[in-house]
Amino acid sequence: MGDTRSRLSAREAIALATAPGSFRALSPPPATTGADVDGPLTWHGYDAMRAQAARRTGEQEAVVCGTALVGDTRVVLMSFEFGFLGGSLGQRAGDLVEFAHVFARDHCLPVVSLIATGGSRMQEGMRALSQLQAVARQSARTRAVGLPQVAVLRDPCTGGGWATLGAGADITLALPGAQVGFAGARVRPVDASDWHYTAEAQWSSGAVDGLVTPEELRDRLALWLGLLTRGSTEPAPVPYALGRTDLPTTGWEAVLRARHPSRPRAAEYLDAYFSRRVLLSGDRAGGGRDEGVMCGVGEHGGRAIAFVAQQGTATRPAGYRTATRLVQLAGRLSLPVLTLVDTPGAANDPQAEREGVGGAIAGLFEALATTTTPVTTLVIGEGGSGGALALAAAGNTWVTPDSYFSVIAPESAAAILKRPMGDAPDIADVFRLRPQDVVRLGVARGIRGAAGEGMIPDVENSPDSALYKSS
Numbered sequence: 001m002g003d004t005r006s007r008l009s010a011r012e013a014i015a016l017a018t019a020p021g022s023f024r025a026l027s028p029p030p031a032t033t034g035a036d037v038d039g040p041l042t043w044h045g046y047d048a049m050r051a052q053a054a055r056r057t058g059e060q061e062a063v064v065c066g067t068a069l070v071g072d073t074r075v076v077l078m079s080f081e082f083g084f085l086g087g088s089l090g091q092r093a094g095d096l097v098e099f100a101h102v103f104a105r106d107h108c109l110p111v112v113s114l115i116a117t118g119g120s121r122m123q124e125g126m127r128a129l130s131q132l133q134a135v136a137r138q139s140a141r142t143r144a145v146g147l148p149q150v151a152v153l154r155d156p157c158t159g160g161g162w163a164t165l166g167a168g169a170d171i172t173l174a175l176p177g178a179q180v181g182f183a184g185a186r187v188r189p190v191d192a193s194d195w196h197y198t199a200e201a202q203w204s205s206g207a208v209d210g211l212v213t214p215e216e217l218r219d220r221l222a223l224w225l226g227l228l229t230r231g232s233t234e235p236a237p238v239p240y241a242l243g244r245t246d247l248p249t250t251g252w253e254a255v256l257r258a259r260h261p262s263r264p265r266a267a268e269y270l271d272a273y274f275s276r277r278v279l280l281s282g283d284r285a286g287g288g289r290d291e292g293v294m295c296g297v298g299e300h301g302g303r304a305i306a307f308v309a310q311q312g313t314a315t316r317p318a319g320y321r322t323a324t325r326l327v328q329l330a331g332r333l334s335l336p337v338l339t340l341v342d343t344p345g346a347a348n349d350p351q352a353e354r355e356g357v358g359g360a361i362a363g364l365f366e367a368l369a370t371t372t373t374p375v376t377t378l379v380i381g382e383g384g385s386g387g388a389l390a391l392a393a394a395g396n397t398w399v400t401p402d403s404y405f406s407v408i409a410p411e412s413a414a415a416i417l418k419r420p421m422g423d424a425p426d427i428a429d430v431f432r433l434r435p436q437d438v439v440r441l442g443v444a445r446g447i448r449g450a451a452g453e454g455m456i457p458d459v460e461n462s463p464d465s466a467l468y469k470s471s
Contacts, residue, residue, distance in 0.1 A: 007155050008214070009057070010064045010081035013114040016217050017152065018068035018077065025066040026076075028099040031092055040091070043123040049085060057083040062093045062117070065100040070112065071222025073229055076104040079114040080154070080161070087117035089160055090124045094131025097165070101138035110148045110225055115166050118184055119159020132160040139168055146332055148228040150221065153199060153208065158184040167207060170329055171224055171280060174199035174208045175217075206282025206289050206318060223278055227297040230304040231334030235374035235396065237300070239273045239338070240451040242380075243402040247436055247447070247456065251428030254404040254435065258381045263402050266294060266309035266340050269380060273338075274298030277307070280329075283321030287355050290319030292343070295326040297335065306330035306373075308391060309340040314347040315387050320360035323391065324367045331371040339391040341379040344409060346387030364390045378448060379403040379435075399435040399444045401456060406433035 008016065014023050038046040054060055062084040068077045078100050080087040089097075104111045121128040142149060151169035153162070156179035163182055166172060174180060181188075181197035188197065195201055202208040212220045242264035248254040257263065270277060277298030282289050292313030297306050308323040323339075330337045346357055368375060368391075375393035382388070383405030399405065408416075410424035410431065419427075438444045447456040 007082070008116070009083060010059060010079040010114070010116075013079050013116070013152075013154060014064070014066075014068065014077060016214050017112065017114060017221055018070055018218070022069035023066050023077065024068070025064065026100060026103060028065070028096055031095065039124050040127045041123065041125045046123045049123070053084040057081050059084050061096060062087045062089065062121075063096050065096050067109065070218070070225050073222065073225040074109055075112045075225065076100050076107075076109045077112050077114070078165075080116045082116040082118070082154075082156070085121060085123075086119075087115075087161070088119060088121035088128070089117060089131055089135070090121035090128045091131060093121070094128070094134055097131075097135050098138050101142050104147060105142055105145055108147065110150065110229055111142055112221065112225070113149070113151045113165045113169065114154060115151055115157045115161050116154035117157060117159065117161035119161060129160070132164050135160075135164045136168065139164065143170070143332060146231070146334060148225070148333055150224055150228075152212075152217065152221070153178050153180050153202075155179055156184070158182065158197075167284070170228070170332075172208050173210050173212045173217075173220065173224075174202065176200070176211050176213060180208070203281070204288065206287060206322070207284060209280040209282060210278075220278075223276065224297075227278065227299060227304040228333055228335075232303055232336060233334065233374070234303070234336060236305045236336045236338040236376040238376060238398050238448050239269055239340075239378055240453075241400040241402070241448045242268055242272060242450070243400060245401055245450050245453060245456060247401050248434050250425070251404070251431060251433050251437075252410070252425035254433060255382075255410060255428050257402050258383075258404050260402075263381060266311045266342055266380065269340055269378075270294065270298065270307065270309060274300055274305075274307075280326060281322070283318040284325060285318075285321050287316075287318035287321060287360075290316040290322065292316070293319035293322060295322050304335055305338050306335040307338045307340070310342045310388075310391065312342045312344075312381055314345055315343045316347045316352055317355040317357045317360035320346075320357070320364045320390060324360075324363045327364070327367040327371055327375075331367075331373045334373055336373055337371070337375045337393075339375065339377045339393065341377060341383050341388045341391050341397075341403075341405075342381035343384055343388050344382050345384035346390075361386060361390045368393065379405055379438075379444070383433075383438075384409055395445075397444045398446055398448050399438055400448050401435055403435055404428075404433040405435075405438045405443060406431050
């Protein structure tokens with residue numbers, strides 16, 4: 001299984017991912033262990049296997065480590081050689097990975113892993129398997145100092161390599177057709193479908209952020225790394241409103257305007273705000289992806305800004321978990337966050353409950369409450385209950401004239417109060433959900449106008465004009 005186009009040698013993968021001629025191999029210290037004949041298990045013929053692998057591949061181990069340029073970013077690079085005993089992680093290979101992480105931290109460089117491995121090297125037994133703990137420890141230390149880690153999954157990527165360097169990276173990309181999964185092809189249930197162990201399946205389930213062809217790899221990596229390494233402490237500027245700039249006169253008018261199909265949506269706001277952007281995808285928790293939530297990092301005014309943008313649908317648990325993942329990543333890398341709120345509320349169907357929608361919302365509330373990076377929020381459409389509030393920055397939320405923000409949808413309130421649906425417009429007024437009402441209540445800081453207009457003043461309530469700040 002696996003697309004033959006993605007079965008690359010370690011050096012071929014390096015050439016695809018980096019600037020020509022920029023790779024420089026690291027010089028790790030000599031091995032201090034592993035001198036036993038045929039390894040720690042005295043596995044008959046193991047030394048001969050290693051020697052043959054070295055002759056065939058030209059490599060001394062299953063992983064090649066060095067520094068290189070990816071776009072304008074210098075990185076520490078680890079590229080696995082599948083031709084060397086299946087790219088397996090033995091004691092020496094694990095030591096090389098550890099050394100690469102230490103070098104990255106010492107020189108403040110991001111880490112890129114180009115992974116093609118069948119897992120731990122069984123000829124070395126538990127000594128090889130325990131290297132997974134060492135690799136995980138070094139990855140955690142690199143993450144703790146705010147250096148990004150990006151993994152590229154080649155064919156195949158299974159076992160401990162997938163469960164540490166692959167699934168544990170900040171951003172995980174995969175080559176189409178690659179075999180990706182914890183279980184290798186020879187140890188799966190006999191009735192298991194091969195498709196479930198592919199890069200495409202892992203992307204669908206939310207474990208992989210994107211599929212990238214070999215031809216696209218260098219540019220895609222350069223874009224990701226160029227954005228992830230440009231943290232700042234300044235909040236994201238508030239985007240300009242793209243729709244109407246007059247204010248609704250009634251609560252129900254605000255609701256209808258926010259629900260209007262021609263009202264500008266998140267994709268239009270992101271296109272206007274960012275000169276370029278990339279998306280991460282998936283909750284990494286088995287819940288898959290929520291197509292109604294876009295998460296990623298973009299460039300605005302020469303700065304890198306992380307974003308979460310709802311697209312007008314009921315947000316599913318995977319959407320909240322992906323947003324949590326994005327906010328936590330932004331906090332580690334000191335990237336300011338922009339959130340665009342637009343949802344009638346959280347998904348409330350039985351499947352959403354089974355997927356833990358309450359816990360997913362709680363996780364996002366906590367992530368926003370505890371992040372050390374500045375968060376800016378703009379409500380661009382519907383702001384339905386806690387499903388919308390979970391994305392809102394406390395103290396730095398703004399609204400557009402096409403939006404509303406409410407404790408509950410007017411129709412749902414009517415149902416709870418056992419009133420006819422025809423009473424929903426009156427209930428909308430009672431909730432004071434118009435953008436100008438939300439500002440007066442102190443929930444939002446101001447109403448964003450179109451480009452060149454700054455903030456929209458409240459013509460109905462001039463004594464509160466101080467609330468409507470100029471840009």
